[in-house]
Amino acid sequence: MRVSSSSVSTHLLTDDRVLDNLAGLYEKQEKHQQAESLAQHVLLLQEQMLGTDHPMTQKAQKRYTALVERNDELKKQEEDT
Numbered sequence: 313m314r315v316s317s318s319s320v321s322t323h324l325l326t327d328d329r330v331l332d333n334l335a336g337l338y339e340k341q342e343k344h345q346q347a348e349s350l351a352q353h354v355l356l357l358q359e360q361m362l363g364t365d366h367p368m369t370q371k372a373q374k375r376y377t378a379l380v381e382r383n384d385e386l387k388k389q390e391e392d393t
Contacts, residue, residue, distance in 0.1 A: 328354050328361075334371065335379070344383050351376040 316350050338347035354363045355372040 328357055328368075328372075331357075334377070335375065339379065339382075342378070344386060348376070348379040350382055351379050 317377070331350055335347045335350040335354065338344075338350060340374070355376045358366070358369040358372045364373075366375075
């Protein structure tokens with residue numbers, strides 16, 4: 313049996329979407345470190361599969377950056393209290 317590369321790519325992108333959604337769920341559950349880690353994983357996978365200029369990769373970069381910034385803010389707030 314032969315599996316096309318486009319079929320594999322489609323499955324990997326679907327997996328990335330699932331992981332991205334899970335990162336969003338973690339964020340809503342205030343599991344910030346888990347969300348950041350998963351978002352970074354998604355970003356790295358998409359950079360490898362799609363390249364840095366692809367819109368999906370850029371969206372993943374924005375989500376990851378927002379999570380990092382949010383986590384930094386939370387850490388600073390904890391230190392100030």
